[in-house]
Amino acid sequence: MVSGGALLTQLLNGLTVGMVYVLLAAGLSIIFGVMDVINFAHGEFYALGAYFAVSIVGVLGGAGVGFWVALVAAPVIVGVVGGFVERITIRPLYGRNPLYHILLTFGLVLVFADLIELAWGTQPQAFSVPPSLAGTIGVAGFEYSLYNYFVILAGGVIALATWYALTETRVGIIIRGGAQDRGMVRALGIDIDRYYTLVFAFGCVLAAFAGIVLGAKQQVAPGMGNDIIIAAFVVVVLGGLGSFRGAVLGGLLIGIVQTVTQTYVPALSGVTVYVLMLGVLLFKPQGLFGNPEWQNHGDEGGDLLTGGGDGFLDDRTRRLVGAGVVALLFLAPFGIGVLYSSYLPNSLILNILVWALFALSLDFVMGYAGLVSLGHVLFYGIGAYATVMMAIYVTPVFWVGLLAGILLSLAIAWVVGHLSIRVSGVYFSMITLGFAQLAFKGISKFQETGGTDGLYTGYDATYGFGIGEVGQVNLLGDIELFYFVVLALVVGSYLLARQMMRAPFGSVLQAIRESEDRAEFLGYDTTAYKRRAFMISGGLAGLAGGLATINSFGVGPSFLFWLKSGEVIVMTLLGGMGTLYGPMLGAGAFLGLKEILLVGGETVGGPVGHLLEQWQGILGTIFVVFVIYVPEGLVSLPDTLRARFTAGGGGGGESTSEPDVEVSD
Structure with a gap:
C-alpha cells in the first residue's frame, strides 16, 4: 500500500519535472504560435544553458554565487545566440511551408551538438546546487527538497510573467498582432521582424533556464538536448501546437504521469506518455487546446519545393548516367586489393x-x-x-x-x-x-x-x-x-x-x-x-x-532512434526530393562527405584534424545552406546557380518562387 507521504513526494517530483517541461514547451509554443516555426534545435539551446552555467560556476564558484550569476547570465547569452540564429537562418524561410523550419532545425541540431562537444568535450560535467537551496524543508511534518520547491516556484512565476507579458503589455499586443496579420502590422510602420527575433530569443531563454535548473540536479552531458526535446514536443503536441495554456497544463500532466509511472509501474516507463499523446491526437488531432490562441492564419504557407521533377538532365542523359553508375557499382568489388x-x-x-x-x-x-x-x-x-x-x-x-x-x-x-x-x-x-x-x-x-x-x-x-x-x-x-x-x-x-x-x-x-x-x-x-x-x-x-x-x-x-529520421530527411532534401534518384544521390553525398571528413581528421591530426572530425556539424552547416538557398537539392544545383547569378537572384526556376512574407498568413 502506498503511503500518503510517498504519494505526495512523487506528485511533487512530478511537478518539478513538469515545470522543466513547462519552461521548454512554453518556449516552443510561443515560437510556433507567433512565428509558425517548429524548432527541433530547442533542445540544443536547453543544453547550451546548462553548459554555459557549468563554465560560469567553474569560474566564479564559491558559496553558490556562481549558480545565481549563471541563472541570470547564461539564459541571456543563449538568448543572444538564439536571436542571431533566427536572423541568419530562420528569417529567410518566412513565407515558405512551415515544414522547412523542421528541416532547417534538424540541421541546426547537428551543428550545435558538435559545437558543444568541440567547446566542452565529450565527458559529462556537473555543477552543484547552491548551499542556500540544499537540504530539505519541513511543512506539517513532511520533509521535501528545498531545491525542488524552488524549481516549482521559479517555473510558475516565469510562466505567469510570460503570460502577462504576452497578453497585457504593448510588446505582447504587437507580437499577437503579428501572429494574426503580419502585413497589417508592417503597414502600421512596425518592424515585426525585430519582434520575431525577440520572440525566438525569449523562447531560447526559457529553454536555457530549464537546462540550468535541471542541470544542477543531474549531469550535464552531450546529447542531453536530444534526450529531452522529444518529451517537450510530446507536451506541446498534447496541449496543442502553439497553445501556451496547453504547454503549461501538458507539461505538468506529463511530468506527473512520467514520474508516477517510473515509480509505481516501471514496466510502462517511457511508454505511457507516448500512448497518452497518441490517444489524445487520434481523437483531437490538434491537441487538447487546439490552435494557438493568437494565430488566425492556420494555413501551411508555401509549397514543398521538389527537384524540378526531372532534375537538370534530360531523360536520355539521365538513363546513360544511371546505367554508368550501376556498372561502376557492379565493378567496384573487383578492384579490391588492386585499387583499394x-x-x-x-x-x-x-x-x-x-x-x-x-x-x-x-x-x-x-x-x-x-x-x-x-x-x-x-x-x-x-x-x-x-x-x-x-x-x-x-x-x-x-x-x-x-x-x-x-x-x-x-x-x-x-x-x-x-x-x-x-x-x-x-x-x-x-x-x-x-x-x-x-x-x-x-x-x-x-x-x-x-x-x-x-x-x-x-x-x-x-x-x-x-x-x-x-x-x-x-x-x-x-x-x-x-x-x-x-x-x-x-x-x-x-x-x-x-x-x-x-x-x-x-x-x-x-x-x-x-x-x-x-x-x-x-x-x-x-x-x-x-x-x-x-x-x-x-x-x-x-x-x-x-x-x-x-x-x-x-x-x-x-535503429529506431529519432535522429535517423532526421538524417534521412537531410539526405532526401540534400539530393532533391521528388526525383527518386535525387535522395539516393543525397545519401551518397552525405555519407561520402562524412567519410572524407573522418579520414581527413585521422590523417591531418592536430587541431585541424580534430575540427574535421566534427563531421555532423559540418554536414549540418551544409544542409542549412541548402535548405535556405538550394531547397531543390543537388539535382537542381546548376539551374539554381544559373538563375541566381544570371537573373539577379531567386531560386532554381519557377518552382522555387516563394510567397511574400507579408501575405503568407
Whole structure:
C-alpha cells in the first residue's frame, strides 16, 4: 500500500519535472504560435544553458554565487545566440511551408551538438546546487527538497510573467498582432521582424533556464538536448501546437504521469506518455487546446519545393548516367586489393546503398505526396528487427527474414497511415514521430528483442537453396555475394518506384502534392492514395532496415532512434526530393562527405584534424545552406546557380518562387 507521504513526494517530483517541461514547451509554443516555426534545435539551446552555467560556476564558484550569476547570465547569452540564429537562418524561410523550419532545425541540431562537444568535450560535467537551496524543508511534518520547491516556484512565476507579458503589455499586443496579420502590422510602420527575433530569443531563454535548473540536479552531458526535446514536443503536441495554456497544463500532466509511472509501474516507463499523446491526437488531432490562441492564419504557407521533377538532365542523359553508375557499382568489388581495400565496397558502398534505399522510401511520400514523416525510422527499425528475429527464432534463410520484415513494415505502415493521414502538415509529422518513439521506447523492454542491448548474433543466416552464409561467402577473394544482392535489390526497388511514379498512381500523388483540393475536386480519394503511398514507402524502408542488419551483423534500439529520421530527411532534401534518384544521390553525398571528413581528421591530426572530425556539424552547416538557398537539392544545383547569378537572384526556376512574407498568413 502506498503511503500518503510517498504519494505526495512523487506528485511533487512530478511537478518539478513538469515545470522543466513547462519552461521548454512554453518556449516552443510561443515560437510556433507567433512565428509558425517548429524548432527541433530547442533542445540544443536547453543544453547550451546548462553548459554555459557549468563554465560560469567553474569560474566564479564559491558559496553558490556562481549558480545565481549563471541563472541570470547564461539564459541571456543563449538568448543572444538564439536571436542571431533566427536572423541568419530562420528569417529567410518566412513565407515558405512551415515544414522547412523542421528541416532547417534538424540541421541546426547537428551543428550545435558538435559545437558543444568541440567547446566542452565529450565527458559529462556537473555543477552543484547552491548551499542556500540544499537540504530539505519541513511543512506539517513532511520533509521535501528545498531545491525542488524552488524549481516549482521559479517555473510558475516565469510562466505567469510570460503570460502577462504576452497578453497585457504593448510588446505582447504587437507580437499577437503579428501572429494574426503580419502585413497589417508592417503597414502600421512596425518592424515585426525585430519582434520575431525577440520572440525566438525569449523562447531560447526559457529553454536555457530549464537546462540550468535541471542541470544542477543531474549531469550535464552531450546529447542531453536530444534526450529531452522529444518529451517537450510530446507536451506541446498534447496541449496543442502553439497553445501556451496547453504547454503549461501538458507539461505538468506529463511530468506527473512520467514520474508516477517510473515509480509505481516501471514496466510502462517511457511508454505511457507516448500512448497518452497518441490517444489524445487520434481523437483531437490538434491537441487538447487546439490552435494557438493568437494565430488566425492556420494555413501551411508555401509549397514543398521538389527537384524540378526531372532534375537538370534530360531523360536520355539521365538513363546513360544511371546505367554508368550501376556498372561502376557492379565493378567496384573487383578492384579490391588492386585499387583499394575491401572496406570501400563491403562497408562504405554497402552502407550508402542501404541509406539510398531508405532515402528513396521517404521520397515516395515526402517528395511525391508532400507528407513529411518524422517517424519514418519506425519502418526501418521494424524491418531490421523482424529480419534478425526471423533468423534467430524461425529460420536462418535470409530471404524469409527479409520478406517478413517487408510484410510487417507494410502492415504497420498501413495502420499508422490509416490513423495519421487524417491530418496533414505539422500534425501528421508529429503523429508519425509519436509512433516511432513509442516503438523505440517499447522495443527495449522485451527480452525477445534483446532489450537495450539489441540482438547481435554474428548473423549466421543463409541464402537457402544450398548457397552458403550471408556474411562469409566470397565469390572472388574478398568479394562478397551479399554486395551484389544488395545492389540488385536497391536498383530493383528504384526501377519499381520509378515505374509506379510514371503510372497514373504517381500522377495522382503529384497532383495531391501540388493541390489536394483540386485533386479531390477531380474525384480522387486523396486520403486513400496517400495511405497507399505511405504503405509502399514503409515497405521499402523495411527492406532497407533488413539489409542494414545483415551489413552490421545485428540490430539494436539505435535503429529506431529519432535522429535517423532526421538524417534521412537531410539526405532526401540534400539530393532533391521528388526525383527518386535525387535522395539516393543525397545519401551518397552525405555519407561520402562524412567519410572524407573522418579520414581527413585521422590523417591531418592536430587541431585541424580534430575540427574535421566534427563531421555532423559540418554536414549540418551544409544542409542549412541548402535548405535556405538550394531547397531543390543537388539535382537542381546548376539551374539554381544559373538563375541566381544570371537573373539577379531567386531560386532554381519557377518552382522555387516563394510567397511574400507579408501575405503568407
